[in-house]
Amino acid sequence: MRLGGGDLEERLAECSRLFDETGDVARCLALYPELSEELTTRLDVIGSLSAMKPPEAPSASQSSSRRVLLSSLAAEGQKRRGIMGGLAIGRVAGALAVLTLLAAGAMGAGAASGGVNSPGLVNDVLSAVGITEHAENHGSDVSESVQEAIEATEPGPERGIAVSEAACEAAHDRSTLPAGAQNAPGQEDREPKDCAHPNADGTPGAGEGAGKPESAGKPEATGKPESTGKPESAGVPACPPARAAQGAC
């Protein structure tokens, strides 16, 4: 007997529930005798399904799986601890990397802008990281002095001398150096550098290179130990008279 529609489904569902409760179809058939054939067929299907029940898990399989689980848990725990340790190291390394990048970026930005005002940002970074508490803008003072000398003179040899002197004076002005550099051992009572150009009066050859025009404006060569082999600034004598008087060179 075939019944159709949602009504059948509801009645069969009700029968299933009753069957679960009582373990037989008697109550269901008492309620719905018309479902007899339908129920018999379904019980056959259920019987066939029940005959296919899988076996129980062998205890050896379960024990083996348990061992795998525990070793996997241990490995996972080690991995987690490793990650936490790595994160801590990574944080420190990351902070250092950021700091380095910031400093390098500041210096790069300074270089790209022609050096003007570049030390300001570097100083800020250095101050921020505690390397120096305060640093005057030493580099920008030099460039400003040079700029002023250029603006105050006409093109020609005079400008060269003026620029040279201005650069020398600004570069050796220790008052704009960081406090640490000013108070470094042996620097406290140091005399200011004499930046007077030997040709400032317009006469060539007042310095060590006098009578040797080929050496004028060039780094001092060997045979002049005063120079220590290091190049001096263009137009600046190897040993300025004031220092020569002190026997410093």
Next chain:
Amino acid sequence: MSVDSVGGVAPPIEEEAALVKRAKAGDTSVWSDWHDQCYPLLYRYAYSRLNKHEDAEDVASQVFLEAIKAIGRYRYSGRPILAWFYGIARHLVSRRRREAGKTAPIADVEQLSIHPAPHDEDVILSNILVRTAMERLKPEHRELLTLRFLLDLSAREVAALLGKKEAAIYSLQVRALGALRREIPDDSWHFL
């Protein structure tokens, strides 16, 4: 084994939430308990779908390894933890069946020969008929019949596993049995 008998599967929500928290912290005792309680059912589920002991063993064991990896992302919603394990097992079984393709056995002949029935040939034929018909069912119907009649779970237990109401399970069961019956050829009914 039923879901109710799985001690850690259907405890009060607060209790199970605490267990989940401990499991996330790597508490081996929680994992051991879950394993001991759930492994048998997961093995039997996998066996009923894969018809091979080795595969069932692999899947049941793999469920816990996958769970260990995923527990960090798991959000406890009040459903039994077995439901989560069952979901993983279902996924692993599906993947294994896809990989096996048509080589997946319809029935474990070795198993059938270990447990001979009074009318062996009829039982084997019936088994093959029903399994073949089961494969043609919608996954939802197949899962329901597997859980209800192969694993012997109650409607309430299945409802908990599938996240449905008990009444819905009975309705689904009626439709699933009707669909299975239609998949079995009329001239084969005498084997059932």
